[in-house]
Amino acid sequence: MENFRIPFDIQEEWNALVTEIRMHNRLYYEENLPLISDDAYDSLYRRLVYLEQRFPGLVTFDSPTQQVQTSLLQDGKARISHLFPLYSLDSVYSPEEIAQFIKRTSKALDGDLVRFVMEGKIDGLTLALQYKKGNLVSAATRGDGQMGENVTQHVRHIAHIPLEIDFKDMPEDLEIRGEVYIEKEDFESFNRDRRHRGELCFSNPRNAAAGALRHLDSVHVMHRGLKFAVHGVWPQLKASYGEAMECLRRLGFCMPLSYGFGTTADGLLECFEKVLSERETLKCEIDGLVYKIDSWSHHDRLGYRAKSPRFAIAHKFPAKSSITELQDIQIQVGRTGILTPVAILSPVLLGGVQVARASLHNEDEILKKDLRIGDRVRVQRAGDVIPQVCEVVYPRRSLDETNTDRRQFMFPRFCPVCQGPVVRLEEEAAHRCISGLKCSAQKIWALHHFVSKDAMDIEGLGLKNVHRLHKEGILNEVVDLFTLSQYKNHWMTLDGWGKKSVNGVLESIEYKRHNVPRGRFFYALSIPHVGKTTANILGKKFSPETLLAMPRDALHEILIQIQGFGYVLAQSITDFFHHNAAQIQNIMRYLTFEKNETVQVFLPFQGKHVVFTGKFHHAPRSRLINDAQHLGATVSTHLSKRTDYLVVGTDPGSKYLKAQALHIQTLTEEEWMELLAAF
Numbered sequence: 001m002e003n004f005r006i007p008f009d010i011q012e013e014w015n016a017l018v019t020e021i022r023m024h025n026r027l028y029y030e031e032n033l034p035l036i037s038d039d040a041y042d043s044l045y046r047r048l049v050y051l052e053q054r055f056p057g058l059v060t061f062d063s064p065t066q067q068v069q070t071s072l073l074q075d076g077k078a079r080i081s082h083l084f085p086l087y088s089l090d091s092v093y094s095p096e097e098i099a100q101f102i103k104r105t106s107k108a109l110d111g112d113l114v115r116f117v118m119e120g121k122i123d124g125l126t127l128a129l130q131y132k133k134g135n136l137v138s139a140a141t142r143g144d145g146q147m148g149e150n151v152t153q154h155v156r157h158i159a160h161i162p163l164e165i166d167f168k169d170m171p172e173d174l175e176i177r178g179e180v181y182i183e184k185e186d187f188e189s190f191n192r193d194r195r196h197r198g199e200l201c202f203s204n205p206r207n208a209a210a211g212a213l214r215h216l217d218s219v220h221v222m223h224r225g226l227k228f229a230v231h232g233v234w235p236q237l238k239a240s241y242g243e244a245m246e247c248l249r250r251l252g253f254c255m256p257l258s259y260g261f262g263t264t265a266d267g268l269l270e271c272f273e274k275v276l277s278e279r280e281t282l283k284c285e286i287d288g289l290v291y292k293i294d295s296w297s298h299h300d301r302l303g304y305r306a307k308s309p310r311f312a313i314a315h316k317f318p319a320k321s322s323i324t325e326l327q328d329i330q331i332q333v334g335r336t337g338i339l340t341p342v343a344i345l346s347p348v349l350l351g352g353v354q355v356a357r358a359s360l361h362n363e364d365e366i367l368k369k370d371l372r373i374g375d376r377v378r379v380q381r382a383g384d385v386i387p388q389v390c391e392v393v394y395p396r397r398s399l400d401e402t403n404t405d406r407r408q409f410m411f412p413r414f415c416p417v418c419q420g421p422v423v424r425l426e427e428e429a430a431h432r433c434i435s436g437l438k439c440s441a442q443k444i445w446a447l448h449h450f451v452s453k454d455a456m457d458i459e460g461l462g463l464k465n466v467h468r469l470h471k472e473g474i475l476n477e478v479v480d481l482f483t484l485s486q487y488k489n490h491w492m493t494l495d496g497w498g499k500k501s502v503n504g505v506l507e508s509i510e511y512k513r514h515n516v517p518r519g520r521f522f523y524a525l526s527i528p529h530v531g532k533t534t535a536n537i538l539g540k541k542f543s544p545e546t547l548l549a550m551p552r553d554a555l556h557e558i559l560i561q562i563q564g565f566g567y568v569l570a571q572s573i574t575d576f577f578h579h580n581a582a583q584i585q586n587i588m589r590y591l592t593f594e595k596n597e598t599v600q601v602f603l604p605f606q607g608k609h610v611v612f613t614g615k616f617h618h619a620p621r622s623r624l625i626n627d628a629q630h631l632g633a634t635v636s637t638h639l640s641k642r643t644d645y646l647v648v649g650t651d652p653g654s655k656y657l658k659a660q661a662l663h664i665q666t667l668t669e670e671e672w673m674e675l676l677a678a679f
């Protein structure tokens, strides 16, 4: 009857949520193959709880909120009834929810002072051990909370499970509950072995522990390094949970992650933050803390909900890594033409931030991780900031054998923006579009880079604005920056712009184009491989004019002699100045450079005085003079005592004789060309 009052869309949503949660339960508990992260699961689950609270008529006895989720009770497998039901735990993520929990429990206990035990929430598998008169008689998984799978044959191979305990003062029938888990180190070496054998790796220690207990023979269990941590007992021993644990410790049980007691929200949160910060150093994986009320009488007064106790709560850590689907791999073209593959992910929350994209760096990275579109991948935020795809958790291929489109990702051979050719240079992991400034992606990046803070530092022109002006056709290339004022009227009418902002940009350009430090200019040009440091070194050693005018081979030779400049860098700078000479010269028409007193020139003919005489055949005399000057020589028309070389062509005239008289070295045209060729 109730259902009539439930809006149709709510009923629909409830149906969809239940179906989805059931599917995830099956994958998580039965196949040990979660498809989504725990917090993504928890948010689905919370939505279901919320709907059922608003519309109690929705609740059915088999709703996921009403049943402890089972770790599959397989047909044919022996089952064991628990002495008392095993419950799940409510999960919360925020300090506010902890404060509410404390308020709620204290109110229900009529304002009694409540003391909480704080323990690590070990990420493993629940195990219930039954002892009769001190002897271990059975071990079972949590199952549906009432009954679990019999796994007694394995317990001998799990550490910290005494087969016999001191029976004095103990109930005849005793059930000890706890977590079976694998320490991180054991898990890693176990996965390494599997990888060696070509077997699929488990995505986390919980799955590995669950797989061991539920599917394998005892020999395998023995080799997995399983351990048992105690976190419950039935019937209640002593006066409180804390005292009971103390007693169980003396009997040979362990709880490696006990953090004492707390009474206030602040106390619990302080412990939470501390454990969170130490999380990496812990031997076993934990996904949060469990706060449990200490006193048994408080437990009894608070009681249970359908599947969780009211006296305990799990405070989960924000996810540091998460599993999600790799929906696509897109290619971005950067400012120097590098093609960067980017993973497009089904959005996931990581440490409170939604992540939907992550750089995959280059082709090798994709091949190494064997990433394919449609895979489920583990994503994390490196150093808690940059999202990173760590690994394929379980390839889609394995979930669906018939799926054939899990093809290897093919790196594009043509630039997705300009369709120009893409090359992978030797010694480089990156692919590049080599169309340079003909590629509009590179053009926009190059424009943006040119005006950016560490380059020409032109205010008011962020990437978005550059994009906009480019689209409007006002700003096609860098050199257009210096003639922007002609479009002022149109520019001011564009969305988001006005007289003041346009003038601001124009003034900034006018100011910054004078006295430009050379290093900044070289940096601004977006020369592949040239960062700020390299640009500054270049600026100290060369003027832009020198770099433009120097013969290609000579420039290359000089560059590789600079400390720290390798072959690739020298090549890159040489090619850049060669290919873009006209554009650079165009830009330079609008610039004046800072006087650079400290230029240390490393030119081969630095300080040499050269005189040319006669007719030359290889090139006109003016070219020869130019080349000599760019290699640092001072070229004069008259011989003097300071002259180092006289280069003689045919019909040299009187200079030749004079040089001999002054003992000046003379070079034929061929000898001079040979000397030049060395640079």
Ligand SMILES: NC(=O)c1ccc[n+]([C@@H]2O[C@H](COP(=O)([O-])OP(=O)(O)OC[C@H]3O[C@@H](n4cnc5c(N)ncnc54)[C@H](O)[C@@H]3O)[C@@H](O)[C@H]2O)c1
Residues within 6 Å of the ligand: 024, 025, 027, 028, 029, 034, 035, 036, 037, 038, 039, 041, 042, 069, 087, 088, 089, 091, 119, 120, 121, 122, 123, 124, 125, 126, 127, 142, 178, 179, 231, 290, 314
């Ligand atoms: N990703 C998925 O698809 C998916 C699907 C289903 C469930 N899950 C995850 O599993 C959770 C629900 O599973 P659950 O019902 O097993 O609950 P749970 O694992 O969140 O918490 C209850 C369990 O915690 C264990 N535990 C560990 N340390 C403990 C300690 N110190 N004290 C008490 N108990 C301790 C107990 O074995 C207990 O059964 C969800 O919140 C979700 O995070 C994920």
Ligand SMILES: [Zn+2]
Residues within 6 Å of the ligand: 333, 415, 416, 417, 418, 419, 420, 433, 434, 435, 439, 440, 441, 442
């Ligand atoms: Zn391109």
